[in-house]
Amino acid sequence: MKLRTIDGLDVAGKRVLMRVDFNVPLREGRVTDDTRIRAALPTMLELLGRGARLVLCSHLGRPKGQVVEELRLDPLVPVLRDVLNSALALEHRAPLDVFKSPDVAGEGARRTIASAGNNVVLLENLRFEPGEEANDPQFAAALAALADVFVSDAFGTVHRAHASTAGVAGLLPSAAGRLVQAEVEALSKVIDNPTRPLVIVMGGAKISGKLEVLQSLIPLADHICIGGAMANTFLAAQGHATGHSLVEADMLDAALAMLELAVQHDTQLHLPVDYRVGERFENPGRCELRNFDNFLDDDVALDIGEQTLKKYHEILWEARTVFWNGPMGVFEQERFSSGTLGIALTMAALADKGAVTVVGGGESVAAVNRAGVARRLTHVSTGGGASLEFVAGDALPGLKVLEA
16 A cells, blocks of 8 residues: 655645644543643654654544543643654754643634744544544544644554544645654554465454454465453364353354455464463452363363463474464453564564564553564554554555555
């Protein structure tokens, strides 16, 4: 996919409406993780360096078209100001202030932008407006009226046809920012003539949320390694006992269809050969290793086992391209973290020897951060749902409007 990028935009002296993904975690009114704010810095710094006046817009949480006081963007302002000015200082550039608009695209936004000068403006939570998720033309026009140019740099939202991701892009000169550009380039390495062998590692709780992705990747991949609770459904479909493990009973036929699809395309689809099991998901009372064909009635599979991790490591070690989405187990609990963290460490070692290693958002990102290896990987996606839909070959509305 070839996108229009900011290389082709004239931004000097112009107001640039920049869609960012500042959907950050908050606790007691404070930002607890500024990763997404920092991810927008390369595009912000470049545009500011070229004389742009930035108007940033983002959503936070799911207010569903209503004003929710706890989801105002005010707590982001001091963090954004500090992060931005620290980066500007490293480049020996003058500091800037961040002005917060009291509304999204109304009179308050217009007054704030007019008084901000060359400083940065942050609009209020986009999802306070019902027209945002509805991609309402009038709301898109109100956003477009605030600026001269539009830059999309929130990859985690491009799979949604919202006013700030798709609607406004058709009303202004528009382009992808550096983050969106990097995401598309990295994910394209997985699906467009990947260097082989291509290994897909797929985990998480359910097949249902990833069925389309599996259908698209099975014909493309050389190996697919399945983990997490979704592996239980495959085992159950094959007639194996799974104890009290999570199984999607309505997806058994789909699991068998995926196994058959792998056979048709000569793709090796691997399932766990052993598990770490407990008694309950919420509060496991034990952690024992169990072979896949030896589950007890009260067993709950909560992680892949030692032999499975060894098997997956050996498969991965021969790979030249790897895409990983979804944990191998309940890695938030220490006793069931070995599988997920083990995959993260293997991915980092692969990257060190030159393989393309892409992590597709979601809990896998938390895993590579916890393992301390995120910076060693080729790419860690900022968009869970967007990255999955992209590798599935779906047309993403927020990217389609930016195609060159």
